[in-house]
Amino acid sequence: MKNKDSIILGIESSCDDTSAAVLVNGIIYSNVTANQSIHERFGGVVPELASRAHQENIIPVVSAALQDAKININQLTSIAFTKGPGLLGSLLVGTSFAKSLSLALNIPLFEVHHMKAHIHAHFIQDKELIKTTPNFPFICLTVSGGHTQIVWVENPLEMKVLGNTIDDAVGEAFDKAGKILGLGYPAGPQIDELAKKGDKEKFSFTFPKAGAFNYSFSGLKTQFLNFMKNSQQNQKNFVRDNINDICASYQSHLVNYLLNVLEKTILKYPCSDIALAGGVSANSHLRKEFEQLGMKLNCKTFIPKISYCTDNAAMIAMSGRFLEKEKVYGDLSTTASARIPMN
Ligand code: KG4
Ligand code: ZN
Secondary structure, X not given: OOOOOOEEEEEEOOOOEEEEEEEEOOEEEEEEEXXXXXXXXXXXXXXXXXXXXXHHHHHHXXXXXXXXXXXXXXXXXXXXXXXXXXXXXXXXXXXXXXHHHHHHHOXXXXXXXXXXXXHHHHHOEEOOOOOOOOOOOEEEEEEOOOOEEEEEEOOOOOEEEEEEEOOOOHHHHHHHHHXXXXXXXXXXXXXXXXHOOOOOOOOOOOOOOOOOOOEOOHHXXXXXXXXXXXXXXXXXXXXHHHHHHHHHHHHHHHHHHHHHHHHHHHHHOOXXXXXXXXXXXXXXXXXXXXXXXXXXXXXXXXXXXXXXXXXXXXXXXHHXXXXXXXXXXXXXXXXXXXXXXXX
């Protein structure tokens, strides 16, 4: 390693994943995540338990990330951490850890916006493969357990939300439906799997109205609940006999809805490159249909690899790299913040 090397430790703790990553001169050397299985039995993240689990996980996860990268802690040149948005108790663990380490090692801090970091995941370069990245400006559909946004990405640090959910996020629409179906948490990946064997035309749902380029998912969740209640009244083993078709139909409806609003937005704000980001972008049907939309609109499409879709510290370190380039440093007076606007 040379004197002017950039060796950034990324730390992510906004929800229920504790993650640490090491980024050396813009290339990812390690990315370690501890998932919290404790929430499964409650069908959703319990904030108090998440915060406690982060406290237990953070030191082993950071140690593993340094070890995997073959980097000594004293070689780090800066620390990037998730300031927010997210669960306050969870964010506080990563924030306090990052501040303490920055003070101990006397290296700078970078305060990272979690949703911007999901978009920055597109710029992570792996050691084995240097991949093409979106050209600025581009539009990114950011879909996670807490957010559903259509973002105009002017440059790495300047982003503008063109459309947003007015209530719940699409990830919640997957997870709540999964809970009603008796699936574990998070249900998104399980619905994705079951849907592969189902008929997506079997059951139909209606599109909610949220105005302009916005989304609404709370009405869809109620629609799904009522559909299930009515169907089970008429057919005792409705779930057992139709699980694959229910998942395929509901998933297809969510994806059609996401892409329908996205298409309208792209037609209003033309751009040559479009991207997907966030946990729900791991969904196989969404990935396929997004490619189709790109072909239809003559836009180049970018989809992150699966390990960079859900929460991870590699994307946090990547945000740190952009902040480092622009010399946007944080300081030790910084605090975690449950809500932070995008611009
Ligand atoms: O980005 P993320 O890891 O955490 C947040 O910032 O919220 O997103 C988690 C969400 C969960 O709602 C989970 O069910 C969903 O991403 N998810 C999926 C898939 N994989 C994860 N949803 C649908 N299909 C998937 N394959
Ligand atoms: Zn996230």
